Amino acid sequence: MHYYLITPLRIVHGSRAELTYESEDSVTIGTIVLVPVGKVSVPGIVIGAVAKPTFATKPLASIIDPTPLPLPLLQLARWMSEYYATHPVTVWQTLLPRGVQKKRRLSTKSAIYPKRSRTTIVLNNEQRTAINAILQHPTGTSLLHGVTSSGKTQLYIELAKKATNEGRSVIILVPEIALTSQIIAEFTPDFPNLVVTHSTMTEADRHTVWLQMLHATTPQVVIGPRSALFSPVPNLGLIVIDECHEPSFKQEQSPRYSALRTASKLATFSKARLVLGSA
Structure with a gap:
């Protein structure tokens, strides 16, 4: 026994x-x-x-x-x-998602998100310098400062590609208000199996997506609001918090946690990188 x-x-x-x-x-x-x-x-x-x-x-x-x-x-x-x-x-x-005890039928089809057609992206000198500085340290926290439309999203994509090529999963947190088709379209050309979570999902959809991440055997790239931090992805290697100064990254009801501080601990437990993006 x-x-x-x-x-x-x-x-x-x-x-x-x-x-x-x-x-x-x-x-x-x-x-x-x-x-x-x-x-x-x-x-x-x-x-x-x-x-x-x-x-x-x-x-x-x-x-x-x-x-x-x-x-x-x-x-x-x-x-x-x-x-x-x-x-x-x-x-x-x-x-954990609600209804965790319920049986769900896992879909074998990936969700279809808008994809932005684009030519090959060439990083400028500042972007290359930032990438190299972050990659010098396999763990720890980096602060990426740049005004809106300064190219931070492309750095997130390059870092995510590096992580997934090494067999590590990626979690990208964005403010709920910024979780638009535009930012999703930026990621889908490089990550066609991108996992997207948001507050308007039904309980069943949220649980199904959660189960797909739990059962995944390959690196996952997840993008979502504060709650996406708790995605059960395998071998987490990179956490990105975009617009980390936004107040929506603090939960007001119990547990009253800061997504930044909590992400820092999760990165430590996972031996992963944490990148904080701010304008």
């Missing part, structure tokens, strides 16, 4: 955030499971394995998805709970 600490996605008053459950089969850390809490079953995240406890335990009900969450997301959830003094369940409810 195996024993695991699991965080149910429901706050149990008078109880710890992590509860102990048993399982006849071995379960990978980060797996999303279904566990009994009182008279109902709720989704939960396997946080760690433990020795057999001295008290009686309940068996986990089932495995919702055998593909575990990336380890950096588990580390990030724990850090957010401690740093922002927020209940772990509230953090996980922020990181």
Whole structure:
């Protein structure tokens, strides 16, 4: 018999955030499971394995998805709970899509986004200098300053191409108001399988896209607002926050997190680069 600490996605008053459950089969850390809490079953995240406890335990009900969450997301959830003094369940409810326990049919077709036809882009001296300075450091944070239309987007594209060629995934955060067909069209010529998330997606669409990222075996390039930071992409290597001075990168409800500070920690956990773009 195996024993695991699991965080149910429901706050149990008078109880710890992590509860102990048993399982006849071995379960990978980060797996999303279904566990009994009182008279109902709720989704939960396997946080760690433990020795057999001295008290009686309940068996986990089932495995919702055998593909575990990336380890950096588990580390990030724990850090957010401690740093922002927020209940772990509230953090996980922020990181995971709604309806995570529901079965979704994954689409084999990629979404079709507008594509901007263009000639071969030649970087100018300032752009090449900036690219080389960022690439000198495999990890850490870089601040990219340039007025609107100064060519920052092309630098993001070049850095993303470099990351994906090395087998690393990329997350591009933009203010919700800036998530337009124009910026998407800039990325699609180089990344035809670009993943786009936004607040107007339905619960089912958001969950389906999330599952496709979780199950991906190749590098992903994701573009979206603040919430896209928690995309379960494999082997994250680059995070870009465009217009990082915008107030929309701070969440006002609990957990009241800053996307910049949180992205910095996720980059550290992922051994990835973080690029902050500002005008």
